[in-house]
Amino acid sequence: xxxxxxxxxxxxxxxxxxxxxxxxxxxxxxxxxxxxxxxxxxxxxxxxxxxxxxxxxxxxxxxxxxxxxxxxxxxxxxxxxxxxxxxxxxxxxxxxxxxxxxxxxxxxxxxxxxxxxxxxxxxxxxxxxxxxxxxxxxxxxxxxxxxxxxxxxxxxxxx
Numbered sequence: 001x002x003x004x005x006x007x008x009x010x011x012x013x014x015x016x017x018x019x020x021x022x023x024x025x026x027x028x029x030x031x032x033x034x035x036x037x038x039x040x041x042x043x044x045x046x047x048x049x050x051x052x053x054x055x056x057x058x059x060x061x062x063x064x065x066x067x068x069x070x071x072x073x074x075x076x077x078x079x080x081x082x083x084x085x086x087x088x089x090x091x092x093x094x095x096x097x098x099x100x101x102x103x104x105x106x107x108x109x110x111x112x113x114x115x116x117x118x119x120x121x122x123x124x125x126x127x128x129x130x131x132x133x134x135x136x137x138x139x140x141x142x143x144x145x146x147x148x149x150x151x152x153x154x155x156x157x158x159x
Contacts, residue, residue, distance in 0.1 A: 007047045014091040014143055015048035021084045031079040037114050038072070041104050044088030045120070052139035063133055064125045070099065071119040078113045080106070086113065092144040095137055098122045098129035103145060 008017035019040060027033040032040075045067075049055060059065040080086050086108050093101030099121040106114040124130040132140075 007050045008044075008088075010051055010143065013145065014089050015044065015051055017044045017047045017088040017090070019043070019086050019088060021080050021082055021086065023082060026082050030082050032081070034076060037074065037076070037106065037116075040086075040088050040106060041074075041090075041114075041116055041118075044090040044104055045102055045118075048090045048143065049139075052142065054136050054139050059133070059136070065130060065133060065136075066123045066125070068121050068123050069118055070121045072116060073118075074114065074116040076114055078108075078111060080108060080113050084108055090143070092140045093117070095132065095140060095144060097131050100132065100140065 006018060008015055010016075021032055025032050025036045046056060049059075056067070059067075086106050088104060088106050090102060090104045093103050099119055102116075102118040102120050104116045104118070105112050122130050122132050122136075
């Protein structure tokens with residue numbers, strides 16, 4: 001039996017991270033508190049990078065690269081409840097010089113609960129934008145989808 005946490009897996013051009021909803025994730029009504037979805041989505045993006053061999057700590061220590069969310073559009077469609085098993089599905093949209101679009105959704109089986117589109121920027125130690133390192137760009141291209149909206153026109157797209 002493995003005691004290591006799951007990093008999810010790459011499946012059909014997206015990263016899929018399974019999660020369980022715990023008591024601490026819910027509000028007084030027993031549903032996932034809206035702000036906690038941002039934490040779940042962050043875990044999905046982090047584990048996507050880890051699955052691609054691009055861990056946050058190594059990027060920061062070896063290349064001085066940090067990630068910041070520049071913009072987030074999120075659409076809450078259906079609730080998740082205590083003990084539900086959900087999946088965070090993450091892929092990339094447009095890859096630009098120092099930023100990229102991340103396209104995510106949370107699902108319970110095939111039911112979409114939350115959709116989000118983000119612009120994530122690559123920042124140097126001094127807080128200034130830096131170009132995406134070539135190895136990161138190549139790795140993220142494995143989960144890139146075509147036809148994603150440009151960051152200044154970002155919007156939630158129905159499936």
